[in-house]
Amino acid sequence: MTTHTDVPVLAIDGPSGAGKGTIARAVAGALGWHLLDSGAIYRALGYAAGLRELDVADVGAVARCAMDLRLEFRDPGDGGDTRVIIDGVDATDALRTETAGAAASAIAALPEVRKALLDKQLAFRQAPGLVADGRDMGTVVFPDARTKVFLTASPAERAERRYKQLKAKGLDVTLASLLHEIELRDARDASRSVAPLRPAADAVVIDSTGQPVAAVVDSVLALVRKD
Ligand code: DC
Numbered sequence: 001m002t003t004h005t006d007v008p009v010l011a012i013d014g015p016s017g018a019g020k021g022t023i024a025r026a027v028a029g030a031l032g033w034h035l036l037d038s039g040a041i042y043r044a045l046g047y048a049a050g051l052r053e054l055d056v057a058d059v060g061a062v063a064r065c066a067m068d069l070r071l072e073f074r075d076p077g078d079g080g081d082t083r084v085i086i087d088g089v090d091a092t093d094a095l096r097t098e099t100a101g102a103a104a105s106a107i108a109a110l111p112e113v114r115k116a117l118l119d120k121q122l123a124f125r126q127a128p129g130l131v132a133d134g135r136d137m138g139t140v141v142f143p144d145a146r147t148k149v150f151l152t153a154s155p156a157e158r159a160e161r162r163y164k165q166l167k168a169k170g171l172d173v174t175l176a177s178l179l180h181e182i183e184l185r186d187a188r189d190a191s192r193s194v195a196p197l198r199p200a201a202d203a204v205v206i207d208s209t210g211q212p213v214a215a216v217v218d219s220v221l222a223l224v225r226k227d
Contacts, residue, residue, distance in 0.1 A: 008033075008129040010224050011138035014151035015186050015197060016101065017158030019208050019216065023151060024133035026217045031131070031224065036124040037073075037082070038134035038141070039104065041117055043095040044071050044086050046103030051086075056103070059112050066116035096169070098181055105185050108135075109192040135189060138200035147227045149220055150199035153209045155182055 010033070012024050021037060028035040045066050046056075054061045072085040083092045094100060107113050114136075121141050124130055132141065138148035153161075159179035166173045189197040199205055204223055208216045 004125050004127065005144065007125050007127050008147075008227075009125060009137075009142045009145035010129070010131045010147045010149070010220070011142050011145040011200070011203075012131065012133045012149045012151055012220070013135055013137050013139070013197070013199065013203065014149075015158065015182075015189065017162045017182055018151045018153045019161065019213070020133045020151050022213055023208075023216050023220060024131045026213065027220050027224070028131040030217070030221060031129060033129035033131050034124055034126050035082075036121060036130060036132040036134075036137075038121055038132065038137065040073070040082075040084050040095060041071065041120060042104035042108045043100045044084055044091065045069055045113065045117065046107050047091055047095055047100055048086055049107065050103060056106055059110050062107055062110060063112040063116045066113050069120075071120065097171070098166075098173070098178075101185065102181070105188050109188065109194070111194040114140075114195055135197045136195040138203050139198065140195045143200070147224050148200045148203035149223065150203040150205045151216070152205065152207050155179060155186070157209050158182055 010027065012020050014020050024035060048069055049056060049062050049065050052065060054065060056062060070087050074083040074085060076083055081092065083090055084095055085091070118141065124132065134141070138145050156179065159175055159182050162178050162182070163173060163175045206216060206219055
């Protein structure tokens with residue numbers, strides 16, 4: 001596989017609900033760069049493993065599923081969300097649920113799975129640049145990224161944002177259950193032995209609590225333009 005190590009990368013890591021997806025999409029749009037939503041890859045694998053009725057404890061089977069996962073990201077062309085196609089089927093909506101997030105977090109703790117998904121992520125590094133959103137973009141996948149941001153927000157604010165998003169989609173959720181789910185997921189993502197969630201030593205930490213999206217986008221763009 002050709003890796004384009006001269007292509008600039010902006011790595012945006014951080015916990016679930018910190019606003020990485022929104023910021024990454026806006027910054028990629030402003031720069032005209034490609035976008036990698038690595039969480040969607042983990043979610044897609046968790047979902048595909050469920051469809052194939054794999055036992056997630058069967059590491060070999062899940063890693064094989066990762067290797068032959070037929071994953072496609074399609075721009076709908078109407079400014080809407082990128083569609084995620086798994087084995088030819090549009091699974092975008094199913095991947096957004098908390099169940100899919102929890103399945104992703106569980107399989108993401110398996111080192112064999114992370115290794116199997118590495119090339120799929122590296123392949124997104126294409127000219128003129130890449131904005132990569134995830135948990136280990138700046139630490140493991142693109143350690144040579146030119147700019148690294150660790151985006152965070154208080155658990156209460158992250159739960160509140162998720163609540164609004166899911167309610168707007170008509171899903172029946174409670175704020176208390178979301179906060180609980182976020183705290184559990186943070187603990188699992190931060191404590192796993194492989195690629196735990198932590199800022200890269202050379203990352204700039206941005207706390208988006210109480211900040212409007214445009215202000216965070218401006219801060220990130222200023223960092224990219226300075227690097
Ligand atoms: O960002 P997200 O909520 O879509 O991610 C879903 C899960 O996938 C999250 O709990 C952690 C995992 N993940 C990961 O381990 N590494 C990444 N680079 C992205 C996501």
